[in-house]
């Protein structure tokens with residue numbers, strides 16, 4: 292166990308210092324020898340050095356001896372105090388037995404200790420939360436003889452666990468995460484697991500979002516719309532641009548719905564059961580950006596999906612394994628704002644928010660705070676605050692770790708920092724990060740959101756970022772983990788290396 296320093300017998304320390312004294316004396320005598328006088332300057336110098344060393348060793352030994360004497364005095368006082376306490380305890384409970392029939396720990400609450408038989412209740416613990424505990428721990432050396440009054444008894448400090456976030460107490464989810472049993476903290480449930488979605492009623496409306504300016508996507512889109520309508524009798528919603536494209540192709544697509552204004556986009560989440568994206572990662576980012584609140588399950592289709600009918604069929608039947616991709620909520624707070632509540636419309640990002648030097652030729656000067664604690668000042672090209680889902684995008688290029696998307700956290704990755712020791716960080720998901728452009732900054736900074744919507748941050752402005760309430764649920768092809776590994780193997784060629792040849796030197 293840490294903290295239990297071993298104490299040497301005092302005699303040892305004294306004999307150590309005695310030996311040191313003797314060696315110092317021996318050096319002294321050596322220098323005084325007439326034969327050595329004036330013979331060799333180097334020898335004298337060497338002897339002087341030896342004397343210094345011997346002196347230092349003696350002082351160390353003396354220090355050690357006095358520390359040990361002090362420690363042993365404290366130990367004696369502690370033993371005295373402990374014996375005294377045990378005597379008092381034994382007097383208070385002359386024949387109380389605190390072992391159960393198996394000789395295990397007995398909870399105070401199981402043992403009526405008050406004279407009227409009421410259960411003892413500490414004023415520090417209400418006993419109503421299910422995560423409070425008081426315990427009496429017993430040494431097992433007395434197990435064989437239950438009649439012996441225990442002489443080693445420690446009262447385990449009681450405590451209570453509760454959730455605190457940004458200084459506020461919230462008991463909302465404590466039962467999900469922490470269980471408290473016999474004073475030991477255990478994890479009851481981990482926050483993220485593989486999630487399975489099972490339809491309780493069949494999906495009826497599908498929103499299809501497509502990458503623009505791609506003939507292959509256009510062809511796939513019209514095929515898919517026809518199949519979903521004819522084979523699955525689904526309502527189809529597309530972007531206005533896509534509806535125009537479909538109608539240019541044929542008036543058959545009249546049944547396809549779209550929206551006319553932003554207000555209708557805002558209510559899409561309540562009408563759409565499933566979002567299908569035709570394109571790459573950018574199209575998924577685009578889909579996510581359309582939902583400022585809850586997001587329906589997203590099925591990302593890359594164009595090489597040949598068996599899309601089979602796959603979509605299984606999605607529509609369910610159950611689907613989904614990955615909850617966390618998003619970050621970003622607020623720009625201008626210097627003129629009266630408080631942090633006085634911010635511009637929040638912006639949700641699925642990959643990252645980047646604060647960089649933009650067109651400025653100066654280093655960024657960004658003061659970063661995490662829950663009001665100063666983190667660091669970013670002097671370089673900028674900073675990326677990324678989700679774990681976005682960890683394989685820009686943050687990766689800037690040297691950040693690749694993190695499984697189900698891991699809740701915020702990546703703090705500098706871009707070309709002008710410092711030799713600025714390593715990327717991963718912060719817990721519950722923190723709020725503030726990036727402040729100080730008044731003495733030479734230039735402006737620029738914030739961009741999933742690579743889009745650049746906003747200028749002037750000296751005095753800040754960007755405040757925390758985990759958003761609404762994640763983006765994406766359908767897995769297999770499950771979260773195998774999809775993640777497949778994407779880093781196939782998409783990024785992670786750790787691809789020629790296999791070492793069989794022949795060559797071997798260990799003997």
Ligand SMILES: NC(=O)c1ccc[n+]([C@@H]2O[C@H](COP(=O)([O-])OP(=O)(O)OC[C@H]3O[C@@H](n4cnc5c(N)ncnc54)[C@H](O)[C@@H]3O)[C@@H](O)[C@H]2O)c1
Pocket residue numbers: 571572573574576642643680681682683684685686688740741742
């Ligand atoms: N140096 C860089 O690597 C760099 C620079 C700028 C932007 N980006 C990334 O581009 C994203 C915007 O994407 P876009 O498609 O609109 O722009 P884009 O068309 O320029 O594509 C950027 C590339 O990033 C890839 N990408 C995007 N999100 C990814 C993710 N989560 N995991 C792995 N790869 C991902 C895309 O597949 C694409 O190859 C930004 O969010 C940012 O992460 C990267």
Ligand SMILES: Nc1ncnc2c1ncn2[C@@H]1O[C@H](COP(=O)(O)OP(=O)(O)OP(=O)(O)O)[C@@H](O)[C@H]1O
Pocket residue numbers: 500501502503530570571572573574575576577
């Ligand atoms: N529906 C859309 N409307 C407007 N822009 C879109 C839409 N879908 C995608 N984009 C934009 O098109 C660009 C390219 O999209 P995407 O990443 O899907 O294609 P890609 O680059 O060919 O694929 P990959 O990511 O596999 O390389 C992105 O910048 C994205 O924001």
